[in-house]
Amino acid sequence: RLLNLVYGNVSLQQGIRLTGLVLPDAYLSRFKGPNFGLPGLRRLLGVTDRPLLATALKPSGAPLAELERLAGDFVRGGGDLLKDAQNLCDPDLPAFAARVRRIQAAVDAANAKAGRKALYCPILCGPADELEARVDAVLAAGAKGVLAPPLLLGLDTVRSLAARRGLLVLAHPSFTGTFFSDRRHGVTPGLLLGTFFRLAGCDASIFPSPGGRFNLNKEECADLVRDLRGPLGRLAPAMPAPAGGMTFASLPVMAAEYGADAVFLIGGGLLGHGPSVYEGTKAFLRAIRGLFPEQ
Numbered sequence: 477r478l479l480n481l482v483y484g485n486v487s488l489q490q491g492i493r494l495t496g497l498v499l500p501d502a503y504l505s506r507f508k509g510p511n512f513g514l515p516g517l518r519r520l521l522g523v524t525d526r527p528l529l530a531t532a533l534k535p536s537g538a539p540l541a542e543l544e545r546l547a548g549d550f551v552r553g554g555g556d557l558l559k560d561a562q563n564l565c566d567p568d569l570p571a572f573a574a575r576v577r578r579i580q581a582a583v584d585a586a587n588a589k590a591g592r593k594a595l596y597c598p599i600l601c602g603p604a605d606e607l608e609a610r611v612d613a614v615l616a617a618g619a620k621g622v623l624a625p626p627l628l629l630g631l632d633t634v635r636s637l638a639a640r641r642g643l644l645v646l647a648h649p650s651f652t653g654t655f656f657s658d659r660r661h662g663v664t665p666g667l668l669l670g671t672f673f674r675l676a677g678c679d680a681s682i683f684p685s686p687g688g689r690f691n692l693n694k695e696e697c698a699d700l701v702r703d704l705r706g707p708l709g710r711l712a713p714a715m716p717a718p719a720g721g722m723t724f725a726s727l728p729v730m731a732a733e734y735g736a737d738a739v740f741l742i743g744g745g746l747l748g749h750g751p752s753v754y755e756g757t758k759a760f761l762r763a764i765r766g767l768f769p770e771q
Contacts, residue, residue, distance in 0.1 A: 682719050
């Protein structure tokens with residue numbers, strides 16, 4: 477109803493952009509919001525005063541044993557959050573369940589060996605009538621959360637699944653660019669990837685940071701971060717997850733722009749850094765700890 481009211485038929489007109497909403501607390505109280513959010517995600521991982529280090533499980537088509545090794549090396553090297561690449565979509569439910577089970581087992585083994593609490597978020601992207609079964613498979617494997625593209629699945633589908641199943645939701649911006657690529661029309665990135673995703677129960681939101689391969693600017697990203705972490709009724713703040721071609725050299729700029737309360741999502745820049753994923757992850761974590769000494 478909210479989307480239909482504020483940007484329904486008017487979206488069919490040209491040159492109209494939705495730039496902000498003031499939502500009453502009485503309305504916001506209808507939403508559960510993130511199950512964990514920024515403080516809950518930190519508690520799950522046991523990480524307090526620095527950004528979280530995340531990467532993507534890739535490439536699509538790699539042998540499962542290779543993906544298992546990548547997952548284990550990332551966790552043993554000190555990584556916090558491992559997500560599927562957005563195109564790592566299994567052809568059917570049994571294949572999805574089998575892959576998630578094996579990757580989560582590799583993460584569990586590496587956590588036990590390294591004394592860590594790293595989390596794995598498999599992608600939740602499939603036919604609508606399979607979504608509940610895919611969530612069952614995720615939880616049965618021991619994973620706590622999913623990578624979800626809210627604009628592909630539907631905002632209220634994500635909200636319902638998160639609220640009913642207690643999921644940690646890492647939001648992916650797939651299919652959202654059409655809303656803000658033209659700055660004369662659509663919905664601002666902060667409102668879409670920040671406020672709306674947070675209302676849908678997303679605990680962290682991935683977005684393209686300046687300096688990478690996408691075109692959000694510094695001001696848009698700052699607005700997005702405010703919408704994710706700022707006051708929104710009683711809803712928990714969500715974590716911004718800047719991404720999109722970030723590298724080792726990007727860390728100081730990311731630290732200055734986003735501070736400690738962010739997820740630094742670095743895919744190929746981390747996986748290809750150093751002689752191995754293990755060594756590359758260690759190098760990134762050392763650099764982050766140098767920028768944010770933990771208490």
